Amino acid sequence: MTSSSVTARTGSGHRAPARYGRSVAWLGLVPFALYLLLFLALPTVLAIGSGLFTRTGAFTFDNIAALADPVVLATFANSFWLSLLTAVIGAVVGALGCYAMLGLPAAGRVRRMSDAAAGVLAQFGGVMLAFVFIATLGVRGVLTVMLEESFGIKLYENGAWIYALPGLILPYVFFQIPLMAITFMPALAGLKPRWAEANLTLGGTRAGFWRTIGLPVVAPAFFASLLLLFANAFSSYATAAALASQGAQIVPLQIRAALTSETVLGRENLAGALALGMIIVVGLVMTGYFAIQRRAARWQA
Structure with a gap:
């Protein structure tokens, strides 16, 4: 396989491997993103939401x-x-x-x-x-x-x-x-x-x-x-x-x-x-x- 065919398959030069590397790097942030979602964002939303509802689920400003x-x-x-x-x-x-x-x-x-x-x-x-x-x-x-x-x-x-x-x-x-x-x-x-x-x-x-x-x-x-x-x-x-x-x-x-x-x-x-x-x-x-x-x-x- 010639270099021109490889270039044709990947687009131009080394762009495809570079894009692949960036995708893998973003995947590495998934565990941290899940951690933030479960232990920071979700408790914050629940805390704020619970303050606006009664125990029966009715909306209140009390x-x-x-x-x-x-x-x-x-x-x-x-x-x-x-x-x-x-x-x-x-x-x-x-x-x-x-x-x-x-x-x-x-x-x-x-x-x-x-x-x-x-x-x-x-x-x-x-x-x-x-x-x-x-x-x-x-x-x-x-x-x-x-x-x-x-x-x-x-x-x-x-x-x-x-x-x-x-x-x-x-x-x-x-x-x-x-x-x-x-x-x-x-x-x-x-x-x-x-x-x-x-x-x-x-x-x-x-x-x-x-x-x-x-x-x-x-x-x-x-x-x-x-x-x-x-x-x-x-x-x-x-x-x-x-x-x-x-x-x-x-x-x-x-x-x-x-x-x-x-x-x-x-x-x-x-x-x-x-x-x-x-x-x-x-x-x-x-x-x-x-x-x-x-x-x-x-x-x-």
């Missing part, structure tokens, strides 16, 4: 109207300030930690161990993290007893705050800081040494470099990471559920209460309306995150 209830609004406010506070603390402390590691060799042992620890601790949550804080700072925790017996410091004179809303601050900060280290370190590492050298060559100072070059470059990445930390805290459930077993001080716990309670003021599908509110908040935050991240990516190439 569940959506419940979002204006003072109790629900207070719960959203609690989730908002808790997420914002822990995100700011995690972002500032994590950014300072990244700056401290910036002078270490990227392939050095300390840097690699820090990166590995950040990756593990960012995912350390739920029952395990709640147990660690209860065993350490609980009413009879190791540190609580030591402070009381050795220094006379009582952590629980005004009640067991660790099991209430304030008790969630430290556990949330615990996984927010390593998450910040993971997301913000690439932006700091993207600062080119030649920029600092050019600044010094032109008579600039270290403070001037950060004021005119460094901070403007890394600021978009910092605020993008801050929004990511806010969304992470706002949607966290497992740690709060294990630590604050009583009450529904934040939205995820209120959704749990709506799903398990048999009396929710006639609003059987209130959980769907609460989930819709969370989806809207997280969606707005992540939209801002991606918008800022696109700008920050220009300096990370």
Whole structure:
């Protein structure tokens, strides 16, 4: 068979094999697409849809109207300030930690161990993290007893705050800081040494470099990471559920209460309306995150 006949069969040159390769590449995305459909898109649609129907299947706005209830609004406010506070603390402390590691060799042992620890601790949550804080700072925790017996410091004179809303601050900060280290370190590492050298060559100072070059470059990445930390805290459930077993001080716990309670003021599908509110908040935050991240990516190439 001549080359001309092969070309005739395939169209022209190597176009057919190229098209075949692209088709196979698209097939490789099918498992991931199914994963997104089954575990992200479908639950989202069901959550939104359930908030618009009663248990008998009748269409209603009663569940959506419940979002204006003072109790629900207070719960959203609690989730908002808790997420914002822990995100700011995690972002500032994590950014300072990244700056401290910036002078270490990227392939050095300390840097690699820090990166590995950040990756593990960012995912350390739920029952395990709640147990660690209860065993350490609980009413009879190791540190609580030591402070009381050795220094006379009582952590629980005004009640067991660790099991209430304030008790969630430290556990949330615990996984927010390593998450910040993971997301913000690439932006700091993207600062080119030649920029600092050019600044010094032109008579600039270290403070001037950060004021005119460094901070403007890394600021978009910092605020993008801050929004990511806010969304992470706002949607966290497992740690709060294990630590604050009583009450529904934040939205995820209120959704749990709506799903398990048999009396929710006639609003059987209130959980769907609460989930819709969370989806809207997280969606707005992540939209801002991606918008800022696109700008920050220009300096990370």
